[in-house]
Amino acid sequence: MKDDVAVVEDKGAVREMLSGSGYSHKAIDYYLEQSNMGSLTDADQVSELTGPCGDTMKVYLKVEEGIIRDAKIQVLGCPGAVASAMVAMDLAKGKTVEQALEINDRDIVRILEELPEQKVHCVRLAVKALVKALNEYAGDNGARDTEEHHATV
Numbered sequence: 001m002k003d004d005v006a007v008v009e010d011k012g013a014v015r016e017m018l019s020g021s022g023y024s025h026k027a028i029d030y031y032l033e034q035s036n037m038g039s040l041t042d043a044d045q046v047s048e049l050t051g052p053c054g055d056t057m058k059v060y061l062k063v064e065e066g067i068i069r070d071a072k073i074q075v076l077g078c079p080g081a082v083a084s085a086m087v088a089m090d091l092a093k094g095k096t097v098e099q100a101l102e103i104n105d106r107d108i109v110r111i112l113e114e115l116p117e118q119k120v121h122c123v124r125l126a127v128k129a130l131v132k133a134l135n136e137y138a139g140d141n142g143a144r145d146t147e148e149h150h151a152t153v
């Protein structure tokens with residue numbers, strides 16, 4: 001445990017290691033900055049998804065008038081999962097729920113530029129987690145489609 005913390009704190013070493021494994025500098029930046037990591041206390045939707053690899057993502061969406069005003073995500077997963085999740089949240093912000101449902105693996109890979117081939121499924125997990133949250137939000141709110149009746153469950 002102590003060793004893990006030491007490794008994460010040594011960003012230079014992490015960079016070198018990830019770069020050697022096939023991550024682009026951009027992907028490494030997303031992984032290290034973790035700009036969208038966390039939760040939203042006033043989220044309108046919280047959805048969690050665990051992938052076949054056992055990694056888990058929990059998406060928090062703040063939606064106003066059909067537009068995603070804010071999006072955060074908690075990731076228990078590999079660097080590929082973290083980097084992909086950060087991009088997925090960036091892409092979702094400012095879009096309508098319908099537009100965000102169009103976000104796909106290729107959009108994320110294009111932004112990350114390069115990932116090790118065996119990390120492609122991590123991108124998929126980020127997209128699936130986002131889509132699950134969007135569908136659950138739409139399901140909850142579409143059913144009683146009267147103005148701003150957001151579910152508080």
Ligand code: FES
Pocket residue numbers: 051053054055077078079080081119121122125
């Ligand atoms: Fe599970 Fe990357 S190994 S998401």
